[in-house]
Amino acid sequence: MDIKNIKYEISNQDVRKCPETDVPEYAFIGRSNVGKSSLINMLGKSKSLAKTSQKPGKTLLINHFKVDNGAWYVVDLPGYGYAARGKEQREKFAGIIRNYILGRRQLTCLFVLIDIRHSPQKIDLEFLNWLGENSVPFAIVFTKADKLGPVAAQRNVDEYKKVLLESWDELPPVFITSSEKGRGREELLDYIFSINKEISESCEEETEESESGSPEEKN
Ligand code: GTP
Ligand code: MG
Numbered sequence: 098m099d100i101k102n103i104k105y106e107i108s109n110q111d112v113r114k115c116p117e118t119d120v121p122e123y124a125f126i127g128r129s130n131v132g133k134s135s136l137i138n139m140l141g142k143s144k145s146l147a148k149t150s151q152k153p154g155k156t157l158l159i160n161h162f163k164v165d166n167g168a169w170y171v172v173d174l175p176g177y178g179y180a181a182r183g184k185e186q187r188e189k190f191a192g193i194i195r196n197y198i199l200g201r202r203q204l205t206c207l208f209v210l211i212d213i214r215h216s217p218q219k220i221d222l223e224f225l226n227w228l229g230e231n232s233v234p235f236a237i238v239f240t241k242a243d244k245l246g247p248v249a250a251q252r253n254v255d256e257y258k259k260v261l262l263e264s265w266d267e268l269p270p271v272f273i274t275s276s277e278k279g280r281g282r283e284e285l286l287d288y289i290f291s292i293n294k295e296i297s298e299s300c301e302e303e304t305e306e307s308e309s310g311s312p313e314e315k316n
Contacts, residue, residue: 098290101165103141108158110193112200116161121293122170122203125238126194127210128220129153129176132240135276136210137162137173140285147173154179157190159197169293170203178220198233205292206234208285213239213250213273217260226264236270236288243275 106116125133134147134156141147146162148155153176160173174197175190182190198207207228211221228235239257242250250273258268270288274281 099286100141103143103146103162103164103171105146106161106163106170108160110158112159112193112197115159115197115201116163116170118167118170118203120167120169120203121205121296122172122201123206123208123289124172124174124197124201124204125208125210126174126198126224127176127238127240128212128218129155129179131176131210131212132276133176133210134173136208136238136240136274137171139274139276139279139282140171154182159193169289172197172204177224198228199231204233205296206236206289208238208272209235210238210240211257213242213253214244216253217257222260222264225261229265236272238272238274238281238285240274240276242273242280243277 109115125136127133130153134149137147138144138149141162147160156173156175158175162171162173164171174194177191177194179187179190198204209221209225209228225235225237237257239250239254245253254271254273258271261268272281272284272288274285
């Protein structure tokens, strides 16, 4: 399956002002410059859907993109931990991100992006642990795979998994991507579509049950 259409809808800093919807939402998070906006453009097969930059700190808002006429949403978030922002600004963005992640009922899976070139960083590991403590469903997406050869890329991914298994009983879904080369697009979309299908099937079951009604309800 593929995306039929994707369209920018709205940006804001307040989770309470995000679109009122009843459909699954998939958000992309990670350190500044890791490639969140580029990945969304890659999924949408567009160069200009989400704004990207060589300089970190480009995305400053919660950006909603409507997919397949509103069947689901993609969300581009500001990066975390950008040192040059200063403490006050960093805390402001951490607050925006935290409120979105914990407060957005529609959030179905958070994709946490990790630059494949780097060894596991404390800030990312702490963020992943925080997601676990708060029972936020997430998957890990390694970015910029084109910047390493296949052997080095796989070695770094294996090393990352090893470190994760030191504090987690099982690994989350892991994807290897390159927005530059389109790598991982199909796998990510298959994953999203499979979750969407599960959700719509369980909604259908609920509707059937409520339509047939329990004996108590009929009396
Ligand atoms: P902020 O919004 O600032 O938090 O950054 P971001 O995570 O949205 O990163 P963005 O998509 O703006 O990309 C940052 C830089 O990395 C840009 O110069 C991109 O061209 C580059 N980049 C992103 N993904 C890839 C990739 O897969 N391969 C390569 N070679 N470069 C990439
Ligand atoms: Mg961005």
